[in-house]
Amino acid sequence: MTLKQFWHRLGSPKWFFHMSGPWQGAFAVLAVLLLLTGMTWGLAFAPPDYQQGNSFRIIYVHVPAAVLAQSVYLTLGVAGVLLLVWRMKMAQLVLENLVGFGAWMTALALFTGAVWGKPTWGTWWVFDGRTTSTLVLLFLYFGLYALRQAIPSREAAGRACALLAVVGVINIPVIKYSVEWWTTLHQGATFKLTEAPAMPASMWAPLLVNVLGAYCLFAANLIAKLRTAILRQEPGAAWVRDWAAGEVRP
Amino acid sequence: MFAVQFRRDWLCLMRSRDEAVNPLVFLFLATTLFAIAFGGDPRQLAELAPAIVWALVLLANLLSLEALFRRDLEDGTLEQLLLLAEPPFAAVLGKVAVQWCVSGAAMAVLAPVAALLLNLPAAALPALMLGLLLGTPALSLIGAVGAALTVGLRGGGVLLALLLLPLHLPVLVFGVSAVLDTMAGVGAAAQFYWLAAISAAALTLAPFAATAALRISVEQS
Numbered sequence: 001m002t003l004k005q006f007w008h009r010l011g012s013p014k015w016f017f018h019m020s021g022p023w024q025g026a027f028a029v030l031a032v033l034l035l036l037t038g039m040t041w042g043l044a045f046a047p048p049d050y051q052q053g054n055s056f057r058i059i060y061v062h063v064p065a066a067v068l069a070q071s072v073y074l075t076l077g078v079a080g081v082l083l084l085v086w087r088m089k090m091a092q093l094v095l096e097n098l099v100g101f102g103a104w105m106t107a108l109a110l111f112t113g114a115v116w117g118k119p120t121w122g123t124w125w126v127f128d129g130r131t132t133s134t135l136v137l138l139f140l141y142f143g144l145y146a147l148r149q150a151i152p153s154r155e156a157a158g159r160a161c162a163l164l165a166v167v168g169v170i171n172i173p174v175i176k177y178s179v180e181w182w183t184t185l186h187q188g189a190t191f192k193l194t195e196a197p198a199m200p201a202s203m204w205a206p207l208l209v210n211v212l213g214a215y216c217l218f219a220a221n222l223i224a225k226l227r228t229a230i231l232r233q234e235p236g237a238a239w240v241r242d243w244a245a246g247e248v249r250p
Numbered sequence: 251m252f253a254v255q256f257r258r259d260w261l262c263l264m265r266s267r268d269e270a271v272n273p274l275v276f277l278f279l280a281t282t283l284f285a286i287a288f289g290g291d292p293r294q295l296a297e298l299a300p301a302i303v304w305a306l307v308l309l310a311n312l313l314s315l316e317a318l319f320r321r322d323l324e325d326g327t328l329e330q331l332l333l334l335a336e337p338p339f340a341a342v343l344g345k346v347a348v349q350w351c352v353s354g355a356a357m358a359v360l361a362p363v364a365a366l367l368l369n370l371p372a373a374a375l376p377a378l379m380l381g382l383l384l385g386t387p388a389l390s391l392i393g394a395v396g397a398a399l400t401v402g403l404r405g406g407g408v409l410l411a412l413l414l415l416p417l418h419l420p421v422l423v424f425g426v427s428a429v430l431d432t433m434a435g436v437g438a439a440a441q442f443y444w445l446a447a448i449s450a451a452a453l454t455l456a457p458f459a460a461t462a463a464l465r466i467s468v469e470q471s
Contacts, residue, residue: 084462136416143413150403156470160399163463164413167395170455171417174448178420 011088013230014239020223027220034213042206049203058116060207064214066109069137070172072102072218076144077169080162090226092158093233095165096148097225101218103141110134129180136175140168251336255344262321263348269317273310273353274360280306281364292369299368300378300429304422306364307357307382308389308415314353315393316410318345319401319464328401329468338464342457346394354386370429377432381425384445388421391449391456398463421448 009015042060049056076098082091113131114124125131144161151157199207234240263270284302288295322328322345331338361382362375370378396414400406428441 136419139412139416143409143416146409146412147399150400150405150409151470153470156466159466160463163395163459163466164399167392167417167459171392171420174420175416178423178444181423 017230024223027216031216038206038209046203055119058112060210062112064210065105069106069109076165080165083162093229095161099144106138132179133176251340252344255341259348270352273314276310296369299365299370300426303361303365304425311353311389315397316407318397323401338461339457342460346390350390358382374433377429381428385421385425387449388452391452394460398460401467
């Protein structure tokens with residue numbers, strides 16, 4: 001199957017539903033394995049930090065949550081383009097079902113950041129570049145949620161949210177750099193594509209495992225929600241009845 | 251098309267002047283409120299003045315954005331506009347231009363007066379005015395996208411604020427820091443370039459997004 005065909009079929013809820021069953025299981029198993037390994041390794045076996053002692057260990061939750069918070073918004077932006085340009089049905093489902101997950105991840109990143117900030121910076125909250133841009137990201141998620149709630153027609157709500165997500169994605173870099181330039185106390189990113197991390201491998205390896213695990217969790221969660229949404233959207237369709245009766249006809 | 255739309259909206263505005271004056275009244279009322287709430291200490295107020303004025307301009311702009319498309323949606327003008335063979339880009343730009351004259355250009359002219367109430371040093375006034383002139387087009391243009399998305403929705407006002415304030419943050423940051431840097435004696439050219447760049451980008455992109463948003467809003471109403 002060529003990539004083009006794959007892309008084309010991804011737009012069909014029925015095809016996606018039949019194909020994604022195994023993917024969901026695989027991602028869920030991977031997520032559990034990776035997160036369990038990463039968390040145990042990071043929380044119990046990684047060496048304590050020479051300055052921060054054990055309090056640095058919250059990084060193993062904080063960084064995956066923060067990475068997901070941004071990735072989810074980017075995914076929403078991509079889904080927005082797909083919906084606005086190609087009217088892809090699956091994109092609408094993604095836009096409807098991903099906002100909550102992204103908002104929770106952003107809230108988790110902010111919360112763990114605050115818990116870590118108290119012993120390390122001596123305060124729960126500082127209006128610094130990266131914390132502020134994460135807070136703004138949370139407001140962007142709230143905006144998407146509120147807009148969808150406010151528009152009664154489902155189709156119009158989907159397209160309005162798509163537009164807002166695209167505008168948001170274009171704006172995120174500007175927001176990020178404006179507030180980073182404004183003032184910065186937060187340390188730089190732990191992982192960069194261009195250079196080796198400043199931490200020893202025994203500390204960043206479990207973090208990497210956790211980040212990968214978080215992405216698998218994201219995928220498993222999204223697929224599960226999409227499958228549920230597809231069933232809810234087409235409860236009477238013939239293929240759904242066939243599937244429920246146990247005979248799968250992809 | 252731009253000129254026609256501009257003239258029509260300008261006439262409408264001149265015939266219901268309260269709408270045009272409301273944002274400015276809000277700016278001065280709220281400035282006074284801040285001055286009284288901070289106890290009127292001139293030195294403290296001078297430090298806070300750029301932040302207060304910029305934040306209030308942002309909010310005042312938001313107030314007038316809410317009405318940008320509402321009347322046209324209610325009387326059907328908006329639908330006719332979208333049905334024209336000509337793309338509505340120029341017309342949307344014309345509407346935003348009128349809105350900007352009242353809550354952007356007029357603000358830039360009158361905000362120094364509000365800033366003087368807050369005891370901002372006169373040397374910093376040109377920076378405030380220039381920042382407002384360069385930054386408010388972005389506020390109005392990005393705002394038009396939000397206004398187009400929320401036109402005709404119940405509780406549109408609060409929703410509009412929620413949608414737009416995060417997107418307006420960069421303009422606020424650069425605008426305030428331009429005034430503060432000027433007060434500190436450091437040049438603020440970088441901030442002005444940033445504001446101009448954001449406005450230029452908004453000028454080229456926002457009318458398209460606003461048009462798309464208007465189509466969504468009109469189709470469902």
